[in-house]
Amino acid sequence: MRYSQMLLPTTRETPSEAEVVSHQLLLRAGFISKLTSGIYTYLPLGLAAVQKVAQIVREEMNRAGAQELLMPMVQPADLWIESGRWRKYGAELLRFTDRHERESCLGPTHEEVVTDLARRLLKSYRQLPKNLYQIQTKFRDEIRPRFGLMRGREFVMKDAYSFDVDDAAAGLSYQNMYDAYHRIFTRCGLDFRAVEADTGSIGGSFSHEFMVLAETGEDTLVICEDMQCGYAANVEKAAVAPPGGSVAGEAEDRVMIRVETPGMKKVAVVAEFLGATPKQVVKTMIFLADNEPVAVLVRGDREVQPVKLKNLLGATEVEPLDDKAAYDLTRLPVGYLGPVDLPLKTVADQEVMAMANCITGANEKQYHLTGVRPGRDFQPDLVGDVRRITAEDSCPSCGGSLRLTEGIEVGHIFKLGTAYSEAMNATFQDSEGRERSFVMGCYGIGVSRVVAAAIEQNHDDNGIIFPLPLAPFQVILLNLGLGSDAITSAAEELYRRLQEGGLEVLYDDRDERPGSKFKDADLIGLPFRVTVGKTLEKEGLIEIRERRSGEVEKVPPEQAA
RNA sequence: CGGGAAGUGGCUCAGUCUGGUAGAGCACAGCGUUCGGGACGCUGGGGUCGGAGGUUCGAAUCCUCUCUUCCCGACCA
Numbered sequence: 001m002r003y004s005q006m007l008l009p010t011t012r013e014t015p016s017e018a019e020v021v022s023h024q025l026l027l028r029a030g031f032i033s034k035l036t037s038g039i040y041t042y043l044p045l046g047l048a049a050v051q052k053v054a055q056i057v058r059e060e061m062n063r064a065g066a067q068e069l070l071m072p073m074v075q076p077a078d079l080w081i082e083s084g085r086w087r088k089y090g091a092e093l094l095r096f097t098d099r100h101e102r103e104s105c106l107g108p109t110h111e112e113v114v115t116d117l118a119r120r121l122l123k124s125y126r127q128l129p130k131n132l133y134q135i136q137t138k139f140r141d142e143i144r145p146r147f148g149l150m151r152g153r154e155f156v157m158k159d160a161y162s163f164d165v166d167d168a169a170a171g172l173s174y175q176n177m178y179d180a181y182h183r184i185f186t187r188c189g190l191d192f193r194a195v196e197a198d199t200g201s202i203g204g205s206f207s208h209e210f211m212v213l214a215e216t217g218e219d220t221l222v223i224c225e226d227m228q229c230g231y232a233a234n235v236e237k238a239a240v241a242p243p244g245g246s247v248a249g250e251a252e253d254r255v256m257i258r259v260e261t262p263g264m265k266k267v268a269v270v271a272e273f274l275g276a277t278p279k280q281v282v283k284t285m286i287f288l289a290d291n292e293p294v295a296v297l298v299r300g301d302r303e304v305q306p307v308k309l310k311n312l313l314g315a316t317e318v319e320p321l322d323d324k325a326a327y328d329l330t331r332l333p334v335g336y337l338g339p340v341d342l343p344l345k346t347v348a349d350q351e352v353m354a355m356a357n358c359i360t361g362a363n364e365k366q367y368h369l370t371g372v373r374p375g376r377d378f379q380p381d382l383v384g385d386v387r388r389i390t391a392e393d394s395c396p397s398c399g400g401s402l403r404l405t406e407g408i409e410v411g412h413i414f415k416l417g418t419a420y421s422e423a424m425n426a427t428f429q430d431s432e433g434r435e436r437s438f439v440m441g442c443y444g445i446g447v448s449r450v451v452a453a454a455i456e457q458n459h460d461d462n463g464i465i466f467p468l469p470l471a472p473f474q475v476i477l478l479n480l481g482l483g484s485d486a487i488t489s490a491a492e493e494l495y496r497r498l499q500e501g502g503l504e505v506l507y508d509d510r511d512e513r514p515g516s517k518f519k520d521a522d523l524i525g526l527p528f529r530v531t532v533g534k535t536l537e538k539e540g541l542i543e544i545r546e547r548r549s550g551e552v553e554k555v556p557p558e559q560a561a
Numbered sequence: 562c563g564g565g566a567a568g569u570g571g572c573u574c575a576g577u578c579u580g581g582u583a584g585a586g587c588a589c590a591g592c593g594u595u596c597g598g599g600a601c602g603c604u605g606g607g608g609u610c611g612g613a614g615g616u617u618c619g620a621a622u623c624c625u626c627u628c629u630u631c632c633c634g635a636c637c638a
Binding site: 009011012013014015016017018034037090091108109140142143146155156157158207210218219317319321408410411412444445446447448449450461462466476480481483512513514515517518519520522533534535559 | 562571588595596597599600629630636637638
């Protein structure tokens with residue numbers, strides 16, 4: 001491609017709307033152009049990068065035995081009513097009515113459509129297993145789109161759906177996709193981890209997220225330092241090992257005492273006032289779980305992990321309440337709450353139950369209790385693992401040490417079981433002639449997000465540094481001697497020969513000064529830069545420079561490869 | 562939806578407090594000099610100051626309403 005003919009609007013300045021690096025560089029390097037919040041046009045270079053990812057995904061999906069199809073973007077409400085998600089999905093589902101007053105929506109995902117397809121086309125166990133996928137633009141009316149391609153409302157996604165005869169077979173399909181995902185992200189040249197994850201709104205029983213490690217990630221991961229172990233999980237999910245040590249050791253029975261703690265609502269303040277540490281305090285927080293207030297107890301220095309709480313309660317939605325909302329709802333002395341005689345459903349973190357002698361609120365303004373003994377002085381309705389894991393915790397799998405890191409979710413695979421097939425009555429006949437529901441799995445990859453994630457992980461002050469497999473072109477060829485026939489004809493010749501050699505080449509034939517060309521080349525971030533300029537006249541050589549390392553090699557023009 | 566910030570030429574921003582002829586740099590067009598890390602000089606084109614209403618002799622500037630965008634939280638590929 002000749003740069004002079006390409007729509008490739010690079011800018012020197014960073015548009016003020018962009019906060020994260022990938023967004024800034026995508027805009028500056030002329031990859032995308034914003035239409036409105038969370039909705040972008042992919043300019044030629046941006047599209048080329050997206051297509052690189054898509055092609056890798058496609059090849060590996062096909063290799064794994066999946067078949068590509070393309071489902072409609074507009075979907076009838078009927079299907080969503082059948083699955084129950086018309087009600088559950090919420091405002092993220094963009095709904096509208098057509099001219100016949102039929103309710104419809106823009107597809108944020110395709111479980112309903114594909115399940116409908118399966119129940120009509122797949123009748124026999126002999127047709128199974130099947131794995132169907134598509135690469136398509138999805139629409140989710142995100143509450144807050146942000147970070148450019150990282151969280152858009154429109155985005156390119158690969159979604160695959162597997163249909164199996166039973167759980168065991170579905171497990172194989174799941175594993176097959178797990179392996180395919182590993183190959184995909186490895187081929188993309190990304191530093192990633194597969195982690196255990198929460199299943200979220202798609203539902204189902206088991207899932208892994210594929211995370212690209214990058215500082216700007218929206219998720220936090222825990223990774224076991226022991227490479228042998230390989231444990232990795234989203235902190236939303238990461239199980240905390242039950243506390244060791246027995247309570248009996250500190251069994252000297254303390255008596256509960258009520259003490260005045262004027263104006264002390266914060267754990268740290270109370271602890272200091274009483275000559276203790278936050279570790280001896282039980283923190284009582286109010287959450288709203290499916291519209292019912294619940295008191296949650298964790299050690300004073302811990303944080304509640306809402307997703308774990310949600311799963312423990314079996315609730316569909318859980319949110320923390322601030323002091324005012326909590327008071328309005330419960331009329332309790334917020335700031336001085338404690339589990340003793342608390343008139344609310346109470347959930348305790350497992351760790352709290354192992355505390356022998358603790359400080360809690362007294363459920364009375366300006367007062368706390370000391371010497372409280374869980375199990376003796378109060379009995380929670382539910383005990384479980386609800387706190388957020390920390391780097392100080394030990395690996396729940398091997399007991400080794402853990403590391404916390406940020407990640408960008410680029411893929412997510414789920415075991416769905418029969419949730420959708422049962423709801424939508426999607427059945428086939430097994431080998432004994434019985435009707436059975438498909439056992440399903442679903443597997444997503446944020447194709448456009450992969451591009452953003454790759455840039456988050458691979459850039460420097462001068463611009464993008466594309467991993468070779470994702471680069472929209474492999475080489476940028478600079479002609480720095482437009483005034484010189486010798487240089488220009490050498491550059492043209494090289495352009496032709498590189499292409500004939502099977503390389504994708506962006507040929508910068510613009511009438512620009514060398515400085516601008518170098519800057520643009522760095523910004524766009526193609527892996528190799530070939531420069532034809534005055535060194536050709538002086539030494540008869542051209543330069544090949546690797547974008548990532550900056551290493552330069554001078555060779556005669558004939559040898560370029 | 563809650564909290565915060567911002568809307569002035571294609572981009573980055575000044576001007577707003579204290580009302581009085583709409584500015585700069587970059588980008589764009591022309592001419593000349595330049596030409597290996599975003600050159601320089603001269604000339605030129607381009608702006609309903611987000612929108613509506615109000616106050617005023619006079620509004621980018623003050624008031625009211627509204628729209629949009631960005632950031633922080635809940636959601637997710």
